[in-house]
Amino acid sequence: MTAIVVHGGAGLVAAERHARLRDGVRAAAAAGDAILSRGGSSLDAVVAAVRVLEDDPEFNAGCGSALTRDGTVETDASVMDGATQRVGAVGAVPDLGCAIALARAVLDRGEHVLLAGSSAWDFAREVGIAPAPAGALITERARMRLADVQKGTVGAVARDRDGRFAAATSTGGIAGKRRGRVGDSPIPGAGTWADAHCAISATGDGEAILRVALAHSIAMRIASGTPIDRAVRESLSELQRVTNGSAGVIAVDRSAFSALQLSSTMPVAAISDGVHADSMGTQI
Numbered sequence: 001m002t003a004i005v006v007h008g009g010a011g012l013v014a015a016e017r018h019a020r021l022r023d024g025v026r027a028a029a030a031a032g033d034a035i036l037s038r039g040g041s042s043l044d045a046v047v048a049a050v051r052v053l054e055d056d057p058e059f060n061a062g063c064g065s066a067l068t069r070d071g072t073v074e075t076d077a078s079v080m081d082g083a084t085q086r087v088g089a090v091g092a093v094p095d096l097g098c099a100i101a102l103a104r105a106v107l108d109r110g111e112h113v114l115l116a117g118s119s120a121w122d123f124a125r126e127v128g129i130a131p132a133p134a135g136a137l138i139t140e141r142a143r144m145r146l147a148d149v150q151k152g153t154v155g156a157v158a159r160d161r162d163g164r165f166a167a168a169t170s171t172g173g174i175a176g177k178r179r180g181r182v183g184d185s186p187i188p189g190a191g192t193w194a195d196a197h198c199a200i201s202a203t204g205d206g207e208a209i210l211r212v213a214l215a216h217s218i219a220m221r222i223a224s225g226t227p228i229d230r231a232v233r234e235s236l237s238e239l240q241r242v243t244n245g246s247a248g249v250i251a252v253d254r255s256a257f258s259a260l261q262l263s264s265t266m267p268v269a270a271i272s273d274g275v276h277a278d279s280m281g282t283q284i
């Protein structure tokens with residue numbers, strides 16, 4: 001029984017963008033499902049799904065990333081393999097359009113978990129990843145710093161035929177951030193988590209998500225037998241109570257998946273054993 005769930009970021013999105021966002025997450029889910037349905041791994045599926053969204057300028061990741069207060073792009077991403085609990089992550093890397101590919105290379109190399117800042121380019125060049133041309137990741141929408149790109153992020157979670165879980169998350173972070181700021185997305189247990197029981201990708205206020213280790217708190221609830229929807233709901237409520245922040249989550253376990261958010265919208269697409277679903281998110 002395979003499943004892939006994709007999100008395009010929690011936040012407030014103008015209604016005229018809804019169709020484009022839904023198309024984007026559907027295309028990303030289809031890319032992941034194509035891998036799962038031919039027996040591929042959940043790890044490959046989540047990376048393929050997130051790569052689609054990084055190249056789509058509608059989303060706050062890769063091309064279309066939110067800008068720092070200096071008008072530059074610095075991206076964060078991570079990918080986690082639930083079967084081994086191995087992680088690869090990158091944080092605050094300037095002009096990196098395919099952050100999830102570099103995170104996957106970090107995981108595959110296995111030497112470190114997280115590479116940050118411009119020095120990550122030394123490793124990127126070793127694995128054949130080149131910087132985007134100057135300004136190529138900056139879209140007009142990001143330049144205008146509209147509210148709807150302030151909280152978005154993209155992510156995917158999957159379960160493959162062998163019952164293995166994986167999660168991947170990629171983002172430009174929050175608009176107007178300081179250069180060097182690293183959010184929740186590349187931090188295992190905060191914005192991304194996968195283990196033998198579930199996979200989770202979060203979006204929203206990075207600082208709030210970090211303060212409550214949101215993804216890990218959901219995983220612990222699932223491990224102790226809480227149904228997945230309730231686990232996500234309880235952890236999001238805790239985040240709201242402790243930080244007054246906002247977030248959204250996609251999660252998958254052995255029998256179900258969940259997509260819930262505190263904000264007004266979160267584009268989501270899922271394909272589970274060939275059954276497609278999509279929405280602008282379920283608010284709690």
Ligand code: GLY
Pocket residue numbers: 076151152153171172173174182183184185191202203204205206207
């Ligand atoms: N959740 C994305 C960020 O705060 O960077």
